[in-house]
Amino acid sequence: MRSQPALRAVLFTVLVLLVGTAQGAFTSTRALAADTVTWRQTNLAGLGYLASGEIDGADGPRTHAALKAFQHDNGLDEDGVYGARSELALHRQVQAVQSKVGAAADGQYGAGTRSAVSNWQRSHGLTADGTAGPATMNALAIGRTVELTAQRMFAAHGWSVSAQFSCLQRLWDGESNWKVYATNPSSGAYGIPQALPGSKMATAGSDWQNNPATQIKWGLTYIDGRYHTPCGALSAWQSRSPHWY
DSSP states (O other): OOOOOHHHHHHHHHHHHHHHOOOOOOOHHHHHHHHHHHHHHHHHHHSSSSOGGOOSSSSOHHHHHHHHHHHHTTTOSOOOOOOOOHHHHHHHHHHHHHHHHHHSSOOOOHHHHHHHHHHHHHHHTTTOOSSSOOOHHHHTOOSSSHHHHHHHGGGTTOOOHHHHHHHHHHHHHHHHOTTTTOOOOTOOOTTTBBBGGGGGGTTTTTTTTTOOHHHHHHHHOOOHHHHHHHHHHHHHTTSSSSSSO
């Protein structure tokens, strides 16, 4: 039988190992969380929503404000919470930029992407800061917001943005407030155009449940086929109580 001093030594050693393992796990978890926030901030900064000097790994108020601005532009609930929906939308926007400038479309706005954007800006007479802000995204023909995405599709229907977009704005403000995941609690109508059922939008793309561009494409085609113009759709919507189109 071990002596009490020897037994105490063994127990002490085990305790030290357990504490060390727990501390190591806590440190690794904390480091992983900071790394995740850093990548989120890097993507937001790459798209011009956050200053590059604010990439610090701390999930503070400025990061939340930047995320809320991004969520607003992309048809998401503006809660400042970085969940799966925000992650998907953020990576999708970064990939859109990467595809246009010839960078690896991995959804992470790293040094390679910033360099590729800078080179593209330089060759197109823009300030070569490597940030895909509003001016750069406009030059890249990428819809930075859900509204701009819709405007870029007007030409395919022969509509004038100046004559018809205000009608679409009012129509979809009333239907879904331009929210990608908007669901009518009574009918189940879904998405920005409030398709009923939402699965109708699959004709525009398999990602109809989460991609605003796919939903908008379907919605504009629907309006064109049934009402010819957004103002025609708005007029019908306003004439009905409750509103529908």
